Every structure is written in C-alpha cells, then in structure tokens.
Amino acid sequence: MTESGPLRCLTIDVEEYFHIEAAHGRVGRDSWDTWPSRVERNVDLLLDLLDRHGRRGTFFLLGHVAERRPAMVGRIADAGHEIACHGSGHDRLHRLDADSFRADVTACKHRLEDLTGRPVQGYRAPTFSVVPQTAWAIDVLADTGFTYDASIFPVRHPAYGVPEAPLEPFLVRRGPDGPTLLEVPPLVWRVGPLSLAVAGGGWFRLLPLIFMRRGLVQAARHGRPAILYFHPWEFDPGMPRLPLSRVGRFRTYHGLARSAGRLERIVARPARWLPVADALDELRRAAASRPVFDLAAAG
Numbered sequence: 672m673t674e675s676g677p678l679r680c681l682t683i684d685v686e687e688y689f690h691i692e693a694a695h696g697r698v699g700r701d702s703w704d705t706w707p708s709r710v711e712r713n714v715d716l717l718l719d720l721l722d723r724h725g726r727r728g729t730f731f732l733l734g735h736v737a738e739r740r741p742a743m744v745g746r747i748a749d750a751g752h753e754i755a756c757h758g759s760g761h762d763r764l765h766r767l768d769a770d771s772f773r774a775d776v777t778a779c780k781h782r783l784e785d786l787t788g789r790p791v792q793g794y795r796a797p798t799f800s801v802v803p804q805t806a807w808a809i810d811v812l813a814d815t816g817f818t819y820d821a822s823i824f825p826v827r828h829p830a831y832g833v834p835e836a837p838l839e840p841f842l843v844r845r846g847p848d849g850p851t852l853l854e855v856p857p858l859v860w861r862v863g864p865l866s867l868a869v870a871g872g873g874w875f876r877l878l879p880l881i882f883m884r885r886g887l888v889q890a891a892r893h894g895r896p897a898i899l900y901f902h903p904w905e906f907d908p909g910m911p912r913l914p915l916s917r918v919g920r921f922r923t924y925h926g927l928a929r930s931a932g933r934l935e936r937i938v939a940r941p942a943r944w945l946p947v948a949d950a951l952d953e954l955r956r957a958a959a960s961r962p963v964f965d966l967a968a969a970g
C-alpha cells in the first residue's frame with residue numbers, strides 16, 4: 672500500500688526487560704540468562720499489530736538477543752521489516768572506548784548479517800549515548816560499514832542528548848577531518864525554547880499521547896521526517912519486576928497496559944510509514960541541504 676503524507680519511521684529497539692539501563696549495576700550481566708525471556712512474546716505482539724495496519728518498521732536488534740533467538744530475527748525480516756543493529760551487550764558508549772565499541776558493533780552486525788543474508792545499514796546506541804564525549808563512535812560506525820546512525824537525540828537530558836544537533840536528518844562527523852555519517856534523529860517537539868523528546872519512552876508511556884501527536888503534527892508541518900522508538904518490554908505488563916530504584920520502577924513499569932492501544936492509534940494514522948533503509952535517498956537528500964554537524968565541537 673503506497674500512502675502519501677509525511678515520512679514516519681517506526682523503530683523498535685529489540686532487547687529484554689533486564690537489559691535496560693535502569694537495571695545496570697542492579698541486575699548483573701552474569702544473571703541475565705537466569706531471568707525468564709519475554710522478548711519473543713513481545714516482538715510477536717508487535718509484529719501482529721504492525722501487520723494488522725500494513726506497517727513496516729526498523730528493528731534495532733541487540734546481539735545478546737539475536738544470539739539466543741535466531742528464529743525470531745528471521746521472522747522479523749520475513750515480515751518485511753528492516754533488521755538493524757543495537758550493539759552486542761547494551762553498554763552505554765560512555766563505558767566503552769573506540770576499540771571495545773568496534774568489537775561490540777562488529778560482532779552484532781556480522782551476527783545479524785549471517786542470520787538474514789542481508790547487509791545491516793543502521794545502528795542505534797543504547798540510551799542514545801552518541802554524544803560529544805563518545806564522538807569516536809562516528810568514526811567507528813563509518814569505518815565498519817554502517818550507512819546511518821539513529822542515536823543522537825537533539826534534546827537536553829541528564830542521561831543523553833545533544834541539544835545543539837539539528838532536528839532534521841543531517842550529516843555528522845567527529846571532528847573537522849573525520850568521515851561523515853547520515854544521522855536520523857528521533858522526533859522532538861519544539862515548544863518555544865524547549866525541545867521535548869516525544870519520540871517514545873516516558874513521553875509515550877507516562878504522559879498523555881497528545882505530546883507525541885503534537886510532535887508528529889509539527890514535524891509534518893515543517894517537512895521533517897518523524898523517527899519514533901519503542902521497546903518490546905514496553906508492551907508487557909506481565910514482565911517480572913526487577914530490583915530497580917523507586918524512580919526506575921516508576922519510569923519502567925508505569926503505563927505498560929495502555930501502550931499497545933496507544934501504538935495502535937499512532938500507526939493507524941495515514942502517513943508514509945517506512946523502514947529507515949527504504950527512505951535513505953530521501954533522508955540523504957534532506958541531510959545534504961544542511962551543513963555537516965561536528966559532534967566533537969558540540970556542547
């Protein structure tokens with residue numbers, strides 16, 4: 672089905688509920704395989720929902736999940752969705768350096784390419800952790816054959832964000848001489864001087880849906896593509912509870928029961944819903960009309 676209207680990209684970061692950053696330091700990596708897996712159930716729910724609406728999206732898969740659920744990766748690809756890379760071990764880039772990051776993304780990319788027989792073009796960092804301090808990631812991603820990155824969030828946030836970054840697709844490089852990479856930033860709603868991160872996460876689950884909707888309307892009015900993001904565990908009210916902080920529990924477990932209905936209402940809207948890989952020509956053209964963004968010089 673070919674639709675007209677604004678370009679919208681639905682992206683899913685495919686990880687287990689125990690991979691979340693709020694569990695870092697509370698749920699040890701060596702205990703990951705002792706927690707019940709929920710990802711397959713939740714991905715199947717999302718595949719069903721998207722299929723009902725004839726939508727295809729981009730699934731950024733974590734290597735730790737792909738290794739344990741190879742058949743699920745195949746089902747996602749066979750349903751026509753793009754398979755992209757969320758790294759191997761869900762480490763924020765702040766905890767890695769250029770060499771360990773190279774090993775992390777290369778292992779994940781090769782695993783996904785072996786499973787699907789298709790090149791992996793896109794990368795998204797855990798918790799949007801491509802920021803000025805981790806700008807070396809751009810060189811590594813360009814050098815390891817990625818076509819685009821979807822990790823720079825143009826907002827001010829304690830854990831992530833590059834508030835100076837453009838809201839539209841742009842070319843990014845680490846410094847004046849580095850290679851450039853196409854960057855597709857998640858949706859931001861500008862309200863006066865504020866940039867609100869309405870692309871997913873807490874703005875989607877904890878607050879009224881009107882925030883995301885207003886962001887979508889504004890992006891369409893300005894001709895900006897809207898990149899949205901979700902996680903399979905956000906649609907799973909029955910997942911086991913982790914020993915999180917009080918804030919972590921609220922942010923993680925609030926609003927789960929209404930997520931599926933909300934996503935349904937969002938994807939039911941007419942728009943050109945495409946995987947990022949299917950919109951690359953258009954995204955590159957939009958990026959080429961803007962100056963190259965020097966990530967190391969930001970902030």
Ligand SMILES: [Zn+2]
Pocket residue numbers: 684686757761796797798
């Ligand atoms: Zn993640």
